[in-house]
Amino acid sequence: MQQARFRLRAFRKASLIAVALTSLLLLVVGPTEEALAQDAGVTATEDTSVEPKRQLQPEEVAREAGAEAQRTALGLRQGLLNALPKLTVVLGTLLLTWLVARGSRALLHRVLGRWARADASTALVSICVWLLGTGIAVSVLAGDLRAMLGSVGLVGLALSWALQTPIESFTGWLLNSFQGYYRVGDRVQVGDVFGDVYAIDFLSTTVWELGSPERPGAVHAEQPTGRLITFPNNEVLTGTVVNLTRDFPYVWDELLVPVANESDLRYALELLLRLATELLGEDMAGPARQYETLLREARLETSVADKPEVYVSLADSWTNVTIRYLVHARQRRKWKSLLAERVMVELNQPAHAGRIIPVLPRQQVQFLGVDGRPTDVPGSRRE
Incomplete structure (x- = not known):
């Protein structure tokens, strides 16, 4: 049952990604407005002047199919050639965005220094820069603000469904970076994971596992087991975080x-x-x-x-x-x-001796008389 659910979820994600990529491809190499208007005019002319067609022979059908395939290929080729100037501008925009994002990271690291939230702030600035640059690139490709908004909305919806867990993990990393639920070196318990934080990445956290009586097969004490455990950062959003050493160790x-x-x-x-x-x-x-x-x-x-x-x-x-x-x-x-x-x-x-008596296992035996009443028998109680 779980395997079937996993396959269904994977199929849904793959379908959404395919829809998003198809829309992006049509946006890049689709026909221009002039070509669409010309095709519409030709179609209207053919509709008004067309005469009753005779039944085509198989050879004629094959030739028509080949001609249609050739026209489609030529249309895609022409659309790609028409999109080359836009693609050049888009590549230049993305390159400039990369340079600005890299420069802003270096500048922020130098200004913020060892501030606890420096990494999170730098990541947010980089995300904003990339969002701005990507929006400009998509607007250049679309050539129309409405088409750009529709395409970005469709791609964003598909990616949000397909990449739900990574997005939640990244959100958990941002929340932990600003709220400070745990840092590297803290002893924490997040869900079923208990240990010392070893590394914190954008999407996951790694801890050195500690033993506890609640974990069968592990060391039955709060001492390292020697194993590394990695869990996604979305546990911060959905689970309980217990920090034993943050403010008071x-x-x-x-x-x-x-x-x-x-x-x-x-x-x-x-x-x-x-x-x-x-x-x-x-x-x-x-x-x-x-x-x-x-x-x-x-x-x-x-x-x-x-x-x-x-x-x-x-x-x-x-x-x-x-x-x-x-x-x-x-x-x-x-x-x-x-x-x-x-x-x-x-x-x-x-x-x-005699003042503090240790506890020993006890067993009490009670005998019943003929009438069913308890009978005191010496030695019936043993310690």
Whole structure:
């Protein structure tokens, strides 16, 4: 089904391009107005003076067909010869347009320098120059403003249908260039693609892929997989762009530590908070102040913790203690691994035995008496 849709779409695009090229060809080598008027006069004269024709023989039909083909070829040849001066002017106009576009790009690059939107501005100026030059060239070919507008409209409609995806991708590149959704070096997630931006072209963007738990078969962490992924820039228009490092390269991360319900919960909270503060407290202070400043400028909540925090939530048969902390987006796995190692080593110390009980798989077996009521049997509950 998908293959049939793809073939139908390709046939539609090819048909539109063929119509556009045919109209352009007729515009270049079509007969002139004088030739059309002369043919109309000849036809009218023949219609008034014609007598009933006799039935032609096969040899005469063949000669008439050959003569008609010769007249058609001569007409096309004459139309091309008549269009040679126009074609010379058109080629000169396109050459001048190319020189002006190239000179304007060089001038704008020198004036704008390393401005973030210099490439997009230069591209827009070049497009305007080419549109102006192409309009002048088509007007010279058509010789009539109405014919020019009709031909340009037909060609533009056909190309817009046939080149829909490239046009959307180029629009996405322009929008990203001026809005700055992501730059080279940013860590982004666009649709299903997650990685560091490697290159941004007019029609596509290339990223170094990063692993994530949501992508089966990849590295299950935010570390490079070694693969390059290229996606069209129209994803900016149709998808969601998540940038982890554009304005603030730090993100909140969490480590979940389950403890048994029989544990000393307050003691466990104090211990885990102390371990996280010793490891991450100093590195969190500066980013927390920067984060608070950004939130204040955006008129959002400004109460940002400058030290790790712990939270408690209930599970089926144990208690989850969540350690929340602020780390650099490119170092999430490193700090989570260090914190998990320190927590596990500390919880195995003899000083915490009996106060912080780890969670083990549990299975409860319940026996029913003869009357169908539960019966307490020693050892019916195992941990």
